[in-house]
Amino acid sequence: MTADARSFPYRLVATDLDGTLLRADHTVSERSRRALAAVTAAGAAHIIVTGRPVSRTAHVFEALGYRGLAVCAQGAQVYDAGTRTLLTSVTLDRRTAAVALAKIEAATGPLAVAAVRDGLDGAFLVGPGYRFTPELPVVEVSDTAQLLAEPISKVFIQCPGMDDDALAEAAGATVGGLVGVVMAGAGLVELLPLGLTKATGLSLAARRLGVTAAGTIAFGDMPNDIPMFGWAAHGVAMANAHEALKAVADEVTASHEEDGIAVVLEPLLG
Numbered sequence: 722m723t724a725d726a727r728s729f730p731y732r733l734v735a736t737d738l739d740g741t742l743l744r745a746d747h748t749v750s751e752r753s754r755r756a757l758a759a760v761t762a763a764g765a766a767h768i769i770v771t772g773r774p775v776s777r778t779a780h781v782f783e784a785l786g787y788r789g790l791a792v793c794a795q796g797a798q799v800y801d802a803g804t805r806t807l808l809t810s811v812t813l814d815r816r817t818a819a820v821a822l823a824k825i826e827a828a829t830g831p832l833a834v835a836a837v838r839d840g841l842d843g844a845f846l847v848g849p850g851y852r853f854t855p856e857l858p859v860v861e862v863s864d865t866a867q868l869l870a871e872p873i874s875k876v877f878i879q880c881p882g883m884d885d886d887a888l889a890e891a892a893g894a895t896v897g898g899l900v901g902v903v904m905a906g907a908g909l910v911e912l913l914p915l916g917l918t919k920a921t922g923l924s925l926a927a928r929r930l931g932v933t934a935a936g937t938i939a940f941g942d943m944p945n946d947i948p949m950f951g952w953a954a955h956g957v958a959m960a961n962a963h964e965a966l967k968a969v970a971d972e973v974t975a976s977h978e979e980d981g982i983a984v985v986l987e988p989l990l991g
Contacts, residue, residue, distance in 0.1 A: 728763075728990075728991050729760070729763040729764070729765055729989060729990055729991075730989060731765055731936055731937060731938045731954070731955075731989070732764075732765050732766065732932045732933075732936035732937070733765060733766050733767075733768060733927055733930065733932040733936055733937040733938070734757065734760050734765060734766070734767045734768070734937075734938055734939075734940075734986070735767075735768050735769075735770050735792075735923055735937055735938070735939040735940070735949065735953060736757075736767065736768075736769055736770065736939075736940045736941075736982060737769075737770055737771060737940060737941040737942060737943070737946055737949075738769055738770075738771035738773065738778070738781065739771070739772075739773070739906060739942075740906065740942035740943065740959065740961060740962075740977050741940050741941055741942045741959055741977055741981075741982070742769065742940070742977070742982060743781070743977065744977055744978050745977075745978065747781070747784075747856075749785055750980050750983075752980045752983045753980055753982050753983045755983070756980075756982060756983035756986040756987055756990070757982070757986070759986070759990045760986060760990070763990060766789065766790075766930050766932065767789060768789060768790050768791065768792060768923065768926055768927075768930075769782075769787065769789070769791045769792070770791070770792040770796075770919050770922065770923050770939070770941075770946075770949060771791070771792070771793055772793075772794070772795045772903075772905040772906070772909070772911070772919075772943075772945055773793055773794070774793050774794040774797075774798060774837045774843055774874050774875075775791075775793045775794070775798050775800045775807060775841055775843070776837065776838075776840070776841060776842050776843040776844070776845070776857075777837070777845060777856070777857060778791065778793055778800075779800075779802075779805070779841075780856075780857070782802040787802050788802050788803035789802060789803065790802070790808075790926045790929065790930070791926075792919060792922035792923050792925075792926050793922075794837070794874045794875060794922075795875065795901075795903065795905065795911065795913055795917060795918065795919055795922075795945060796811075796913075796917050796918050796919045796920065796921040796922030796923065797810060797811040797812070797874050797875065797913070797914065797917055797922065798810050798811075798874070798922070799922055799925050799926050799929075805841075807840070807841050808929075809922075809925060810839055810840070810874075811874075811914055811917055812839050812872045812873060812874060812914070813873050813874060813875055813876065813900070813912065813913060813914050814914070815869040815872070815873060817899055817900060818836075818869060818873070818876050818900065818912060819865065819869055820896075820899060821876075821892075821896040821899045821900045821912055822834065822865060822876070822878070822912075824895050824896050824899075825878065825891070825892050825895050825896055827895075828891055828894075828895045829880045829883060829888065829891050829892075829895075830880060830881075830882075831880070831881070832878045832879065832880050833848060833849065833850035833851040833852070833878070833879040833880070833881070834848040834851060834865055834868060834876060834877065834878055834879075835847045835848060835851045835853065835868070835876070835877040836868045836869070836873045836874075836875065836876045836877065837873060837874045837875055837877075838871055838872065838873055838874070839871075839872040839873060839874050840872075843873075843874060844859075844860045845857070845859045845860065846859070846860050846861075846862050846867070846868050847859045847860065847861050847862065848861075848862055848863075848864065848865065848867075848868055849863065849864075850879075850881075851877070851879060852879060852908055853908065875911050875912060875913050876911065876912040877909060877910065877911055877912075878892065878910050878911075878912065879908060879910065885904050885907065885908065885909070885910055886904060888910045889902055889903070889904040889910045889944075892910065892912070896912075898915075899915065900912045900913060900914070900915055901913035901914065901915055901916065901917055901918065903918075903944060903945040904943065904944045904945065904963075905943055905944075905945040906943055911945075918945075918948035918949070919945060919946060919948055919949040920948035920949050920951060920952035921948075923937075923939075923949055923952060923953075924952060934952050934953055934954060935954050936954065937952070937953040937954055937955075938953060938954065938955045938956075938957065938985075939952075939953035939955070939956050939957065940956075940957045940958075940959065940974075940981070940982050940985075941956070941957075941958065941959070941962065941966060942958065942959045942961055942962040942963065942966065942977065943962070943963050943966060944963050944965045944966055946958075946966055947965065947966060947969055950966070950969055950970060950971075951969070955971050955972070956969065956970045956971050956972075957970060957971065957972045957973070957974050957981075957982075957985050958970035958972070958973045958974070959973075959974060959975070959976055959977050959981045960973060960974065960975050960976040960979070960981060961976040961977055961978075972985065
């Protein structure tokens with residue numbers, strides 16, 4: 722595959738990770754790798770934009786050989802994978818988080834809660850009843866006070882008897898003026914600093930590269946990608962994407978198992 726920098730219409734390709742760039746086995750296909758390599762050969766940049774914090778993503782970057790900027794933790798962290806440096810980090814106020822959790826529980830019933838601590842090596846803390854199949858080790862804690870004992874990037878909530886969409890809707894209606902609420906994947910309803918989205922982090926990373934929203938194409942699969950689609954000039958949802966994201970996408974491509982990113986990029990590369 723060859724690429725002409727004069728013909729490729731974007732200066733930045735932003736891709737979500739899970740369900741978008743990564744297949745179910747957590748690998749990237751050779752076809753997708755070739756397409757993204759051609760993008761960079763054409764003079765554009767590729768940025769991974771993920772809900773995962775750096776501490777749960779660095780091993781993926783190593784496996785992929787990824788050395789660029791990455792937006793992690795739903796926009797809270799901008800990370801230089803080449804130098805393994807955390808460039809920006811935004812934390813969730815812990816008092817606000819405690820108030821938000823109490824208000825949500827009053828509306829929905831008892832919650833199972835988890836959290837991620839701030840920093841390059843921030844631990845993933847899991848409270849009683851939280852359902853999670855981790856790739857990396859987690860720290861089990863006995864109560865919310867332990868979850869909030871040190872600075873955190875975000876909080877995860879689950880509620881027995883409620884599906885993810887219903888819980889996210891209920892939480893947003895209850896505490897949407899205190900914290901951001903987003904559904905990022907199966908079992909992943911998250912509480913974030915108010916106003917923080919993937920678009921926040923992507924705009925910071927793009928500014929470092931001298932790229933604007935008008936020169937950006939973005940790929941994603943979950944409702945947490947909606948702000949990123951709103952920021953970028955062109956938003957592409959995967960075939961496996963949540964219906965809420967498909968509804969605002971400019972285009973729907975093939976699934977993450979069927980090289981959906983490459984399907985869109987290859988014709989643009991020529």
